[in-house]
């Protein structure tokens with residue numbers, strides 16, 4: 622085993638590819654369980670940082686699409702209403 626997960630690659634390997642001081646600091650941290658990167662540290666809600674951020678962005682993209690669709694729908698509706706008003710005015714004349 623070699624020290625690869627901490628900057629102290631010249632120190633003696635202790636556990637989980639870290640030197641003893643880094644293992645004590647980081648080694649007992651939780652690892653990601655809800656994504657495929659179980660060798661990475663748990664960033665939030667059981668996912669590694671990459672997957673957590675990707676998931677977050679996915680959610681916000683869906684929200685943005687929903688908002689845009691709603692706005693477009695409302696815009697279309699007001700346009701139709703305006704047209705209806707114009708036609709009603711024409712008929713009234």
Ligand SMILES: [Zn+2]
Nearest residue numbers: 627629640643
């Ligand atoms: Zn270290």
Ligand SMILES: [Zn+2]
Nearest residue numbers: 656658669672
């Ligand atoms: Zn991941």
